[in-house]
Amino acid sequence: MNRQVKILLVDDNEDSLVALEAILRPLQQRLFKARSGQEAMKLMLRYEFAVVLLDVLMPGMDGFETATHIKRLDQTRDVPIIFLTGTEPSYGAAFRGYAVGAVDYLTKPFDPWVLRSKVAVFIELFRKTAVLVEQTTLLAQLVRDHEALGDFARRLGGVESRLEGLAGAVSGDEGLRETVKELADQVAAMQAAFDAVSSPAGEVRAVDG
Structure with missing residues (x-):
């Protein structure tokens, strides 16, 4: 409407x-x-x-x-x-x-009909301009969100790498190693979920086996 x-x-x-x-x-x-x-x-x-x-x-x-x-x-x-x-x-x-x-x-x-038709043209032009402004604003927001998500993905990957390195460094302490491993698994799960959400819609992934 x-x-x-x-x-x-x-x-x-x-x-x-x-x-x-x-x-x-x-x-x-x-x-x-x-x-x-x-x-x-x-x-x-x-x-x-x-x-x-x-x-x-x-x-x-x-x-x-x-x-x-x-x-x-x-x-x-x-x-x-x-x-x-x-x-x-x-x-x-x-x-x-x-x-x-x-x-x-x-x-x-x-002529009332002439005036009304002229005004109707500017009404339609105003509406189309408003829609264009809204779409431009939405596009700019989507670009900013995409950039923010990309930065988050890079940070998440860095955390995962650090945890993997830390797990090897604390191999002498079994309890600490398990704790680090659990954190690494959680970060890996977040990374997988993020990849699934941010992948292009309709993308077909190959399944092994």
Whole structure:
């Protein structure tokens, strides 16, 4: 089952936020709303979003300035931004939007199906990226574990060799020799168990006799 991702809606107009929420609700994701650029930045520093839908015309910190702040921070710079604007489309405004790092620029009123499909693409991209990060982390851990196991195997082999040498050195003391031999047998059993666990899956061993 695909886990829910977070989507940030930024608009100073409450009706616009309600409309965006209605359009995106069928995607069944977690929707966060911000009514200013400052509020959007606080949320972005607290949560990880798959995409931001950002209104251009807002009092105080407008959409362009908000996007600039988003792209300056390492924590948020890779979050896709879709600009939404109620003004007449112009080459200059769209160019400025792309220049500050937006991936798309839509003019209101927009087709709800188009917006929903665009957001769905970024949801899927976010999920696939998250899976890739998890797999990379797991692989790195497996490599570290394999190296640690290899070091343990080398140490175990060294202990076994020392015990074998010690058994020969104390041949005059039967009790001590038996104790050393028992330790050597235990270490040998651990080595055999370790070899069985660490051998490649499905490996076929030859059996004498």
